[in-house]
Amino acid sequence: MSTPLNVQQAQQGDREAFVRLIRAYEANMYAFSRTMLSSDEDCADAIQETILLAYRSITTLRELAYFKTWLFRILIHECSRIRKNKAKHQLLASDINNHPEKTLAYEAIDIQDAVQRLEPSIRIVIQLYYFEDLTVKQIAEMIDIREGTVKSRLHRARTLLGEYLTDSEKEIEYETC
Incomplete structure (x- = not known):
């Protein structure tokens, strides 16, 4: 799906390369976030925050081959953050x-x-x-x-x-x- 070349280009500021990387994983990101979150809105929020954080910090990724692992780790943290916030503010339905x-x-x-x-x-x-x-x-x-x-x-x-x-x-x- 992602190639080290695309990741390298994204790290160098190529927005289109970053978009290609995200598009390669968007369905997987949604499916995964759906296992952790109960609503489509929460999934969309988690994915949006993940993309934003990934874009801002892609230069910190050292091993280009681990882009997917790195991206999903961000997604896990965002889903967990959303779940914790929801748990603090509302009772289970x-x-x-x-x-x-x-x-x-x-x-x-x-x-x-x-x-x-x-x-x-x-x-x-x-x-x-x-x-x-x-x-x-x-x-x-x-x-x-x-x-x-x-x-x-x-x-x-x-x-x-x-x-x-x-x-x-x-x-x-x-x-x-």
Whole structure:
């Protein structure tokens, strides 16, 4: 997607090169931000701030090959900032957000729905590993945790996803009987 040449050109002030870099990742940025934030408006805010911060600080990027990792690290921090601010200013809209396990028995879910039900620290790791194709090492560097922690979160997420999907299959069987 991004090439070191495009990154280098962007670092030298080429706005079009920067735009090409962002366009290469805009869909991935939205999909990722959607796993952390509940509204399109919040996702748009996080992405906008990420782009602005990236543009202002692209000259600080030392390893051109790590542009995607660097960009997503900024996005993670922006999504976290928005979530923290929202948590300070408003209560959760529904009991479903507080207790997703209550809703699992009542509806069939697909993999994306199951991923959305994971707690944020586990959901981030799943999103980066499976949907952004990052390695365990890249994820560990990106979110400042040890590789072993990434592996344990992946294991925990797989276990929970298996339980969620199994529960939804059982519900479907009961409904068809």
